[in-house]
Amino acid sequence: MARIDDLINEIGDERVRAGVAAEVKKLRDNKKFGLVFENHLPELSYLYSVPAAKGASVVKRGAKAAEVYRVQSFAGDKAVIRRDIEGVTETETVNPQELVAVKRYGEAIYPALLPVETVTKNEAKPYHTLINSDNYHALQLLLYCYEGKFDVIYIDPPYNTGERDWKYNNDFIDKTDSWRHSKWLSMMSKRLHLAKRLLKQDGVIIVAIDDLEYSHLALLMNSIFDGWSKHTIVTLVNARGKGGANFSRVHEYLLAYVAPSGVVLPLPKKLDEPLFEDLENSEDIIEEDTNSNTFLAPLRRWGQGSRRKDRASMFFPIYINKESLAIVDVGTPMPLEEEPEPFDKDGITAIYPIDKKGIQRRWRYGYEGVLDEIDANNLVVIADGNRFEIKRKETPTDYVSWKTLWTKEEFAGSSGARFLKYIFGRDDAFPYPKSVYAVAEAIFAATHNRPNALILDFFAGSGTTLQSVCYLNANYGGNRRCVLVTNNEVNEKTTKQLYKEGFIEGNPEFEKHGIAESVTFPRCKYVINGKRDDGTPLPGKYLNGRELAKGFDENLAFFKLGFLDPNQVALKTQFEAVLPILWLMAGAKGKLELTDDNKAFYIPENSPFAVLLKERYFAEFNQAIAKREDLTHVFLVTDSEDAFRQMTEEIKASGETVMLYKNYLDNFRLNTERDV
Numbered sequence: 149m150a151r152i153d154d155l156i157n158e159i160g161d162e163r164v165r166a167g168v169a170a171e172v173k174k175l176r177d178n179k180k181f182g183l184v185f186e187n188h189l190p191e192l193s194y195l196y197s198v199p200a201a202k203g204a205s206v207v208k209r210g211a212k213a214a215e216v217y218r219v220q221s222f223a224g225d226k227a228v229i230r231r232d233i234e235g236v237t238e239t240e241t242v243n244p245q246e247l248v249a250v251k252r253y254g255e256a257i258y259p260a261l262l263p264v265e266t267v268t269k270n271e272a273k274p275y276h277t278l279i280n281s282d283n284y285h286a287l288q289l290l291l292y293c294y295e296g297k298f299d300v301i302y303i304d305p306p307y308n309t310g311e312r313d314w315k316y317n318n319d320f321i322d323k324t325d326s327w328r329h330s331k332w333l334s335m336m337s338k339r340l341h342l343a344k345r346l347l348k349q350d351g352v353i354i355v356a357i358d359d360l361e362y363s364h365l366a367l368l369m370n371s372i373f374d375g376w377s378k379h380t381i382v383t384l385v386n387a388r389g390k391g392g393a394n395f396s397r398v399h400e401y402l403l404a405y406v407a408p409s410g411v412v413l414p415l416p417k418k419l420d421e422p423l424f425e426d427l428e429n430s431e432d433i434i435e436e437d438t439n440s441n442t443f444l445a446p447l448r449r450w451g452q453g454s455r456r457k458d459r460a461s462m463f464f465p466i467y468i469n470k471e472s473l474a475i476v477d478v479g480t481p482m483p484l485e486e487e488p489e490p491f492d493k494d495g496i497t498a499i500y501p502i503d504k505k506g507i508q509r510r511w512r513y514g515y516e517g518v519l520d521e522i523d524a525n526n527l528v529v530i531a532d533g534n535r536f537e538i539k540r541k542e543t544p545t546d547y548v549s550w551k552t553l554w555t556k557e558e559f560a561g562s563s564g565a566r567f568l569k570y571i572f573g574r575d576d577a578f579p580y581p582k583s584v585y586a587v588a589e590a591i592f593a594a595t596h597n598r599p600n601a602l603i604l605d606f607f608a609g610s611g612t613t614l615q616s617v618c619y620l621n622a623n624y625g626g627n628r629r630c631v632l633v634t635n636n637e638v639n640e641k642t643t644k645q646l647y648k649e650g651f652i653e654g655n656p657e658f659e660k661h662g663i664a665e666s667v668t669f670p671r672c673k674y675v676i677n678g679k680r681d682d683g684t685p686l687p688g689k690y691l692n693g694r695e696l697a698k699g700f701d702e703n704l705a706f707f708k709l710g711f712l713d714p715n716q717v718a719l720k721t722q723f724e725a726v727l728p729i730l731w732l733m734a735g736a737k738g739k740l741e742l743t744d745d746n747k748a749f750y751i752p753e754n755s756p757f758a759v760l761l762k763e764r765y766f767a768e769f770n771q772a773i774a775k776r777e778d779l780t781h782v783f784l785v786t787d788s789e790d791a792f793r794q795m796t797e798e799i800k801a802s803g804e805t806v807m808l809y810k811n812y813l814d815n816f817r818l819n820t821e822r823d824v
């Protein structure tokens with residue numbers, strides 16, 4: 149670099165010399181070993197649903213994204229727009245319909261969730277959430293609701309093939325774009341930084357990728373997730389192989405990074421084919437980490453061969469003391485034809501290997517084996533209300549770690565395509581969906597001991613992740629819940645056709661052809677309902693024999709991301725628009741009912757939150773929430789921090805208190821500045 153310093157010193161103009169020296173210093177400071185890419189390319193988001201108001205940043209439809217104007221004024225039905233280029237101001241008068249409002253990344257946005265449709269199969273369960281949005285803004289919204297709350301993030305970003313598989317600033321990226329890799333890395337870097345803040349302290353992030361960006365992505369992730377435990381899993385994607393010269397590629401990768409205080413628990417050896425066995429009803433196979441090197445697993449057998457009839461000699465009562473939870477006696481094996489007798493006397497009760505659904509299974513050990521296990525102090529009794537489970541303390545030697553080479557045929561892309569064919573009845577619904585089993589296995593690795601895990605996929609595409617999570621819940625029990633985000637990209641061919649027909653972005657006729665509206669939501673809905681909207685039952689079976697037509701006992705809420713005017717929020721006129729965010733923050737429980745702010749307070753019966761809308765009714769509100777033991781969030785609308793503090797002290801319900809709307813406005817104003 150010394151030569152460049154000499155050259156700088158030769159620059160005569162002092163101002164130019166100082167400027168160049170400062171820029172070179174920046175370059176030196178930023179240059180690091182490893183990944184170096186141009187991070188300065190501005191990324192814009194296109195807000196088709198937001199009118200191009202006075203003062204808004206706009207671009208002309210179809211023009212280059214770098215050409216950003218500001219709306220200066222309106223003259224009749226025309227808009228006057230201006231931009232400054234190298235100190236020269238250009239103004240133009242145009243038709244407002246030609247303009248699209250944009251935000252530069254880093255400019256504050258104030259998001260809202262606009263409800264589109266819900267699917268409710270079981271009111272007692274929380275809702276999975278699908279958000280139609282550019283993921284950058286959705287991640288900002290999720291930071292408001294769920295910072296540090298996600299157990300797992302699984303994403304499958306565009307692979308940057310050069311085949312126009314993703315858009316930067318509204319342009320498809322192709323092979324001729326010399327900034328292709330920098331743009332992709334800039335896009336990923338911004339999102340991964342936000343994603344990291346969304347993960348729990350023991351969270352796991354798993355990213356699917358192929359050779360084209362693998363090495364760049366690994367370096368990027370290594371710098372963002374510094375200090376995490378880093379793994380690359382090689383997965384089969386196409387057994388026949390793909391690619392031209394030299395080698396034929398059959399694999400791709402999963403980068404699995406585990407937070408410093410996280411662990412991916414090994415699996416019980418008996419679960420060697422975890423995703424394909426019929427494990428339905430065996431919700432209790434889930435191990436609990438007893439914060440040491442041991443795990444607890446049921447003494448009752450699960451999975452294949454676990455029925456009473458499979459080994460009658462392993463069906464007998466074990467007597468426990470309900471108070472002390474000690475094992476006091478073991479009964480002898482019962483003949484198959486003898487029905488188990490309930491026994492409950494003097495605080496002693498009999499436990500049989502019968503699962504929660506009443507299916508008679510068998511213990512993992514025979515009579516003698518159970519006695520040995522008791523002597524070795526390996527068994528513990530766990531009480532869950534009136535139900536008692538006998539578990540065995542297991543050590544890692546009873547378990548197998550996850551391996552990093554996944555070659556099962558069912559993990560191939562063709563398996564994903566087969567599902568989409570079942571669901572939509574056609575081949576071309578979505579290019580390259582992932583295999584439901586590959587995604588399920590990845591999520592299962594990180595959540596088999598976390599039955600209530602919160603999972604995020606912010607490149608959801610056709611929605612495979614939701615189907616995989618539902619499959620895991622059905623097969624293993626649990627209430628894993630996912631949040632999916634995907635944009636409403638319309639493919640190039642259809643876009644051209646729609647333009648010809650006079651439809652443009654933002655127009656419902658146009659938008660209904662986008663991925664989120666035409667593929668992701670219908671797929672998730674059909675998979676949960678087990679049928680299409682026209683009533684046709686879904687054909688096909690999962691590998692464990694479960695029919696798709698059976699659907700899943702799950703709920704889903706579909707939203708579109710909208711944008712609010714912060715002045716209106718400050719004026720407290722936007723309660724109805726903000727309400728879905730409050731519902732999401734409180735765990736997406738109970739059907740979301742919209743309501744306006746024409747009331748003193750709002751306490752939905754089936755959701756664990758309450759909102760005080762008119763401060764002067766605090767006493768009545770406090771009285772009303774005192775009866776609710778389930779509340780996790782209490783929102784208080786007030787302009788005064790003192791009043792908020794005072795109310796928080798006096799509140800009679802449990803749960804976190806949140807000051808509206810200050811908290812919302814500050815979050816998006818300040819956090820956005822921090823993100824860039």
Ligand SMILES: C[S@@+](CC[C@H](N)C(=O)[O-])C[C@H]1O[C@@H](n2cnc3c(N)ncnc32)[C@H](O)[C@@H]1O
Pocket residue numbers: 281282283284304305306307314315564578580581582583606607608609610611612613633634635637663
């Ligand atoms: C590779 S696909 C994911 C496929 C998915 N795993 C599946 O099995 O169907 C990536 C998806 O992310 C979407 N996407 C790309 N950029 C996005 C962005 N900035 N915000 C939200 N979604 C985006 C694309 O439209 C595409 O549907």
